[in-house]
Amino acid sequence: MIDKKTYEEIVGKNIRYEILYRYETIRRLIKKYKKDNLKILDIGCGHGFLPFFAEKNWIIYGIDNDEERIRRARKIQHKNAIFKKGDAENFNLNKKFDVILALDVIEHLNHPEKCLKLISKHLYDDGIFIVSNPNRHSFWTLFFDNRFIRLENHKHYWSSEQFAKMAEKFGFKLVEILPRPFFGEAIGWFIKDYRPFLKYDNYLGKLFPNNCTGCFLVFKF
Numbered sequence: 656m657i658d659k660k661t662y663e664e665i666v667g668k669n670i671r672y673e674i675l676y677r678y679e680t681i682r683r684l685i686k687k688y689k690k691d692n693l694k695i696l697d698i699g700c701g702h703g704f705l706p707f708f709a710e711k712n713w714i715i716y717g718i719d720n721d722e723e724r725i726r727r728a729r730k731i732q733h734k735n736a737i738f739k740k741g742d743a744e745n746f747n748l749n750k751k752f753d754v755i756l757a758l759d760v761i762e763h764l765n766h767p768e769k770c771l772k773l774i775s776k777h778l779y780d781d782g783i784f785i786v787s788n789p790n791r792h793s794f795w796t797l798f799f800d801n802r803f804i805r806l807e808n809h810k811h812y813w814s815s816e817q818f819a820k821m822a823e824k825f826g827f828k829l830v831e832i833l834p835r836p837f838f839g840e841a842i843g844w845f846i847k848d849y850r851p852f853l854k855y856d857n858y859l860g861k862l863f864p865n866n867c868t869g870c871f872l873v874f875k876f
Contacts (some may be wrong), residue, residue, distance in 0.1 A: 656702060674704060680833070681785060682708040684873055685754055688783050693753040696777060698743050698770070699760035703728025706736040718746055744769040751779050758787045759869075762809045768821065775825040775876065779788075784827055784874040787835065788818055815870050827874035834861055835869045 662740055680729025685693070691712045697705045701724050709715055715733070728738040743747075743757070744766055755774050761767045774784055789812060801842030813821070819829040 660793070671682055674708070677787065678704050678708045680871060681705070681756060681758070682830075684785055684833070684871065685713075685783075686710075688873065688875075689753055695754040695756065696744075696752040696756045698755065698774070700724075700728060700738060700739075702735075703731050703736065703738055706733040711735075711736070716748065716750075716752070718743070718748075724775040741847075746773060747776060748859075750777070751782070752777055753779055753782050755782065755784050756786075757784075759789070761786060762788050762813075763812045765810060767811060768824070771822055771825045771827075775827070778876045780876060782876050784822075784876060785871060786818070786822075786874070787871045788813060788867055789869045817874060818872060819874075822872075822874055826876055828876075829872060830875050831871075833871040833873070835871065847867070
């Protein structure tokens with residue numbers, strides 16, 4: 656695992672601390688459900704965070720529709736990471752994966768079911784799919800209503816149960832729900848430095864999971 660200082664030197668210092676928390680959590684979830692020598696697909700990989708949290712024998716494939724993000728991700732030059740421009744609603748990598756991630760991606764898509772169908776085609780029969788989505792019943796959506804949806808450019812909002820029901824159509828079985836921080840990075844609108852607040856925010860998320868900013872959902876296929 657590469658330390659944060661090295662990451663900042665390559666990618667830049669404008670890094671959101673909830674992203675660090677997110678990928679640390681993803682690493683723990685992957686290790687909980689799968690053994691070593693994994694092929695992992697990160698849909699909407701952004702600037703290429705995952706390799707910094709990966710085990711040595713994980714092979715990472717990342718796709719994103721933003722050319723600038725892919726360019727930055729390729730700067731990492733991680734020997735077990737491959738990054739390509741790709742559309743979450745229309746990709747074919749001609750291979751299957753042990754783990755597929757879609758972290759804060761699917762709610763932005765015009766046709767989320769297209770993405771779920773493609774994920775099912777690219778996942779091994781014993782594979783796992785980990786998704787994180789904003790929570791339809793979070794503090795922010797309840798307080799700001801549709802204004803928050805427009806602000807974050809989200810096209811969809813689901814509860815965990817609603818998303819799980821949609822995923823079931825494509826053969827996915829929900830095995831774990833893990834709440835994210837209660838307020839999340841949006842608290843940065845009000846607090847300049849979010850880092851000292853993060854551990855308390857995580858605690859609030861566990862205390863009030865139905866109203867946290869979002870959840871990690873783990874599915875088996």
